[in-house]
Amino acid sequence: MSRWKPDARGRLEKAALELYNHQGFDATTVAEIAARAGLTERTFYRHFADKREVLFPSDNPLADTLADATAAASVTLPPLEVVAHALTEAAPILEERADLARQRRAVIAATPELQERERAKLAALASTLGHALRERGLEATTAALAAEIGIAVFNVAYERWVNDPDQHALAQLIRETLDATRHLTAPAGHAAANDGGSFTGQETGA
Amino acid sequence: MSRWKPDARGRLEKAALELYNHQGFDATTVAEIAARAGLTERTFYRHFADKREVLFPSDNPLADTLADATAAASVTLPPLEVVAHALTEAAPILEERADLARQRRAVIAATPELQERERAKLAALASTLGHALRERGLEATTAALAAEIGIAVFNVAYERWVNDPDQHALAQLIRETLDATRHLTAPAGHAAANDGGSFTGQETGA
DNA sequence: TACGGTGATGTCATAAACTGACATCAGGGT
DNA sequence: ACCCTGATGTCAGTTTATGACATCACCGTA
Numbered sequence: 001m002s003r004w005k006p007d008a009r010g011r012l013e014k015a016a017l018e019l020y021n022h023q024g025f026d027a028t029t030v031a032e033i034a035a036r037a038g039l040t041e042r043t044f045y046r047h048f049a050d051k052r053e054v055l056f057p058s059d060n061p062l063a064d065t066l067a068d069a070t071a072a073a074s075v076t077l078p079p080l081e082v083v084a085h086a087l088t089e090a091a092p093i094l095e096e097r098a099d100l101a102r103q104r105r106a107v108i109a110a111t112p113e114l115q116e117r118e119r120a121k122l123a124a125l126a127s128t129l130g131h132a133l134r135e136r137g138l139e140a141t142t143a144a145l146a147a148e149i150g151i152a153v154f155n156v157a158y159e160r161w162v163n164d165p166d167q168h169a170l171a172q173l174i175r176e177t178l179d180a181t182r183h184l185t186a187p188a189g190h191a192a193a194n195d196g197g198s199f200t201g202q203e204t205g206a
Numbered sequence: 207m208s209r210w211k212p213d214a215r216g217r218l219e220k221a222a223l224e225l226y227n228h229q230g231f232d233a234t235t236v237a238e239i240a241a242r243a244g245l246t247e248r249t250f251y252r253h254f255a256d257k258r259e260v261l262f263p264s265d266n267p268l269a270d271t272l273a274d275a276t277a278a279a280s281v282t283l284p285p286l287e288v289v290a291h292a293l294t295e296a297a298p299i300l301e302e303r304a305d306l307a308r309q310r311r312a313v314i315a316a317t318p319e320l321q322e323r324e325r326a327k328l329a330a331l332a333s334t335l336g337h338a339l340r341e342r343g344l345e346a347t348t349a350a351l352a353a354e355i356g357i358a359v360f361n362v363a364y365e366r367w368v369n370d371p372d373q374h375a376l377a378q379l380i381r382e383t384l385d386a387t388r389h390l391t392a393p394a395g396h397a398a399a400n401d402g403g404s405f406t407g408q409e410t411g412a
Numbered sequence: 413t414a415c416g417g418t419g420a421t422g423t424c425a426t427a428a429a430c431t432g433a434c435a436t437c438a439g440g441g442t
Numbered sequence: 443a444c445c446c447t448g449a450t451g452t453c454a455g456t457t458t459a460t461g462a463c464a465t466c467a468c469c470g471t472a
Contacts, residue, residue, distance in 0.1 A: 003467040004420065029457065040422055045459065080390050116326040120318075123325050141362065145383060146390055148358035156351050177351060184286050184352055185391040209438045210449065235428065246451055251430065 009047045011037040016054040017103060025051075025111040052117045055104055063128045065090045070132035079138060083129065083150035084178050091171040094158070105162050126151040153177045215253045217243035222260040223309060231257075231317040258323040261310055269334045271296045276338035285344060289335065289356035290384050297376040300364070311368050332357040359383045 005011070015036035019028040030051055031041045048054045069089035073082045094101060108114040130147035134140060157173040168176075211217070221242035225234040236257055240250045254260045275292035283291065300307060314320040336353035340346060363379040374382075 008420080030459090031457085041458090042423080042460090043421060046420080049459095051458070078390070112326075115329070116322050119325045119329050120322040123321070141366065141383070142386060142390070144365075145358070145362050145386055148362060149355055149387065149390065152351070152354035152358050156347065156354060159350075160347065177347070180348060180351055181355065182391045184284075184348070184355065185388045214449080236430085237428085247429090248431090248452080249450055252449080255430095257429070 005038060008037065008039055008043065012039065012044055012047055013054055013057065017107065020055070020107045020111075021103060025107060025114060052114055055107065055114060056117060056121055060093075062090055062093055063125060065093060066125060066129055067132045070129060071135065073136075075136070079133060079142065079146040080149065080178070080181075082133065082136070083146055083153075084175070086129065086132075087150060087154050087174050088171045091169070091174060095170050101162060122151050122155060125154075149181065153181055211244060214243065214245055214249065218245065218250055218253055219260055219263065223313065226261070226313040226317075227309060231313060231320060258320055261313065261320060262323060262327055266299075268296055268299055269331060271299060272331060272335055273338045276335060277341065279342075281342070285339060285348065285352040286355065286384070288339065288342070289352055289359075290380065292335065292338075293356060293360050293380050294377045297380060301376050307368060328357050328361060331360075355387065359387055 012033060016028075016033045019033055019036065030044050033054070034041045034044045037044075044054075066086045066089075069086035070082055073085045077085065108118055126144075126147045129150055130143045133143035133146055138146070154174060157170065157177040160177075161168065161170045161173050218239060222234075222239045225239055225242065236250050237247045239260070240247045243250075250260075272292045272295075275295035276288055279288040279291050314324055332350075332353045335356055336349045339349035339352055344352070360380065363376065363383040366383075367374065367376045367379050
């Protein structure tokens with residue numbers, strides 16, 4: 001018999017998600033979470049920096065995947081294509097846990113404090129991405145811009161996917177959203193006129 | 207004689223900025239801030255929701271300006287031009303207080319908690335902008351995307367401006383950054399002429 | 413086998429962040 | 443004169459977060 005039940009961290013994550021879902025983030029105390037996991041408040045804080053962090057698992061390989069895919073992309077690819085490639089590579093990581101993602105999203109959507117943390121995580125991703133782009137030789141401002149736009153695209157696509165997870169693959173939504181970006185930035189009638197493809201087609205129209 | 211010295215809120219903001227600058231955000235306690243402003247901790251919390259909020263003044267007319275400028279823009283303008291217009295309209299608001307902006311930035315740059323809040327404020331701006339774009343008849347996803355990109359552009363431009371405020375006007379930096387966005391999405395050289403600008407070479411996944 | 417080190421957890425104490433309830437009291441209107 | 447309002451103070455309490463120290467199964471090694 002081992003001294004402690006296994007996977008304390010996992011139990012805390014599970015307990016937290018359940019309690020946040022059931023009674024709300026604010027109405028849940030860290031002591032409650034710990035108790036439900038059969039642990040102590042102090043132990044909670046040994047595993048997570050604060051009450052929010054428990055919803056943002058650190059074993060998330062997203063950042064690494066983005067960085068690696070960015071570094072690995074063909075040198076001739078234009079910046080935004082590199083970003084698109086990286087995001088597409090990272091998409092399956094999220095799709096694996098679609099149900100969990102929706103549960104987390106429900107809690108986050110109901111709690112400003114958690115939205116704040118989520119945005120911070122996205123910003124960190126943008127920073128990682130920007131760093132990886134600079135390593136490829138991109139000028140700093142361009143890299144930052146491409147990274148920010150990439151994350152914006154990801155954010156919009158992810159939101160669509162989470163709201164409607166059975167309709168489209170995340171990777172496809174990312175691609176569509178990126179195409180929409182191109183239409184937004186070059187809507188002058190010529191440029192991207194002939195691509196057609198799998199685009200959603202919501203031009204400003206009227 | 208009035209019972210209290212005037213502008214309690216302003217005094218709290220000033221005291222907080224000074225203390226955060228001098229001894230760091232974490233090492234500063236709310237009681238300290240209040241004392242320096244000649245007030246009480248309890249009163250601090252009557253003016254600001256929390257310790258971070260004191261750096262993000264609520265009288266900030268940025269959101270309103272963005273919304274108004276978006277609504278007022280010509281109906282024929284493509285989405286991103288509307289956003290560019292709105293951002294350009296809002297720029298002077300920030301440029302008026304350049305020195306204050308730099309002080310705030312120094313503190314924020316040194317404090318993850320404050321960066322988190324800053325991102326949240328930007329996200330709120332994006333949300334406002336997206337709403338205003340939808341009011342113009344834009345489809346929801348397109349509006350969200352244009353808003354997010356606009357805020358990304360603003361964020362990069364603002365960062366450049368704050369770092370080097372005497373070189374360029376903020377409005378000009380916004381313009382330049384937006385142009386950079388266009389170049390990113392429609393890479394130079396073949397200028398989107400031969401591949402329709404929607405070339406996505408990353409089918410390599412298979 | 414005995415024994416000492418390691419590491420995850422518990423216990424305790426405490427600062428600091430917030431919040432609700434109630435008290436105070438100048439000033440402004442009636 | 444009177445009451446009412448509204449900004450502030452006082453106080454007590456909960457919750458978050460962290461440092462210091464104790465515990466004790468497990469593991470390797472003599």
